[in-house]
Amino acid sequence: MLTRKVGPFEVNAIGLGCMSMSHAYGTPDIAEAEIALHKALDIGYNFLDTAALYGFGKNEELLGRVLKDRRSEFVLASKCGIFLDSEGGKRKIDGSPAVIRKTCEDALLRLQTDVIDLYYLHRWDKSIPVEESIGEMSRLVEEGKVQSLGISEVSAETLRKAHAVHPMAAIQTEYSLWSRNAEIAVMDACKELGITFVAFSPLARGYLTGKLTDPAAQLEDGDLRLNMPRFHAENYAMNMALYAEYEKIAEDVACTPAQLALAWTLAKGEHIIPIPGTKHTDFVVENFGAVDVVLDEKTVAKLDELINNDTVAGPRYPAGVQVEIDTEEFATA
Numbered sequence: 065m066l067t068r069k070v071g072p073f074e075v076n077a078i079g080l081g082c083m084s085m086s087h088a089y090g091t092p093d094i095a096e097a098e099i100a101l102h103k104a105l106d107i108g109y110n111f112l113d114t115a116a117l118y119g120f121g122k123n124e125e126l127l128g129r130v131l132k133d134r135r136s137e138f139v140l141a142s143k144c145g146i147f148l149d150s151e152g153g154k155r156k157i158d159g160s161p162a163v164i165r166k167t168c169e170d171a172l173l174r175l176q177t178d179v180i181d182l183y184y185l186h187r188w189d190k191s192i193p194v195e196e197s198i199g200e201m202s203r204l205v206e207e208g209k210v211q212s213l214g215i216s217e218v219s220a221e222t223l224r225k226a227h228a229v230h231p232m233a234a235i236q237t238e239y240s241l242w243s244r245n246a247e248i249a250v251m252d253a254c255k256e257l258g259i260t261f262v263a264f265s266p267l268a269r270g271y272l273t274g275k276l277t278d279p280a281a282q283l284e285d286g287d288l289r290l291n292m293p294r295f296h297a298e299n300y301a302m303n304m305a306l307y308a309e310y311e312k313i314a315e316d317v318a319c320t321p322a323q324l325a326l327a328w329t330l331a332k333g334e335h336i337i338p339i340p341g342t343k344h345t346d347f348v349v350e351n352f353g354a355v356d357v358v359l360d361e362k363t364v365a366k367l368d369e370l371i372n373n374d375t376v377a378g379p380r381y382p383a384g385v386q387v388e389i390d391t392e393e394f395a396t397a
Contacts, residue, residue, distance in 0.1 A: 065108060066296050066355045069260060070337060073213075074378075080116045080348065082123055088118075088288040091284060094126070104352075116143060117143065146158075160197075168180070182241065184208075185226070188215070213232060215235055218250075235341075236263075239266060240269065240329065249279065262336075265338065272322065272325035273320075306370060306371055322351055349361070
């Protein structure tokens with residue numbers, strides 16, 4: 065089994081993103097999620113990712129309830145810094161020490177565990193120095209509530225600031241053929257500092273699976289992707305025009321399109337761990353099969369040329385969300 069390091073842990077090279085079991089991608093199917101979680105552990109997943117945000121606590125509750133008797137079988141990652149504002153009842157970014165502490169303590173109860181193995185700052189609250197937020201998280205490590213720390217969707221500069229306060233085991237950022245922002249500076253910073261890069265949405269939120277051909281028709285009302293510019297009809301049509309050649313490459317490699325996307329991610333560096341998310345048991349199995357797909361340099365180069373920042377239509381986030389994150393952005397013409 066191909067393994068990779070994240071902080072003090074050695075995990076299998078593909079992890080499981082659990083968000084869509086409770087949040088953002090249509091109506092949850094709890095019965096299917098329970099089956100999928102057990103199947104994941106049965107076939108070898110041992111790095112599971114959740115967050116306080118996902119389902120506003122429901123995803124952590126799901127993992128805690130379903131997997132409490134199998135807690136020793138996996139490395140558990142969760143996140144703080146975005147949750148439900150108890151007063152306003154809306155999603156809120158808050159990196160204040162008091163909120164970080166309460167979010168962690170509540171998460172431990174929801175997850176039915178004594179310790180979270182990897183705890184991320186989900187978003188940097190730009191009203192608070194990142195050093196202050198990470199400082200409080202480091203105290204959670206000292207108290208034994210958390211084993212290692214990470215940060216999500218930040219620039220190389222902010223990553224360095226966080227790492228100077230407490231070693232960052234990982235940074236988690238969107239990364240796939242069509243989301244390459246991390247290649248601007250963050251990837252190099254990770255290599256220099258010995259930080260694992262955890263790639264979320266490595267399947268381009270379903271685009272690289274070939275199963276999502278018409279977002280407007282296939283996605284439920286309220287699905288997060290409907291507000292993302294790349295999934296708008298005019299942009300998606302242009303992006304699907306790239307897909308035919310992509311699918312042909314998958315056929316040449318003798319793997320599924322999803323497995324090709326994950327194999328590409330793994331090929332980009334030994335410090336990278338993709339965490340594809342799904343709420344379907346069949347896709348849990350399919351995605352894990354990508355560990356057996358090895359791409360040669362020619363194939364990686366062909367994929368790089370086909371789908372990249374210059375060939376994809378539309379920004380990855382709407383403007384209102386883009387201002388919340390701190391990742392470097394490619395210059396626009």
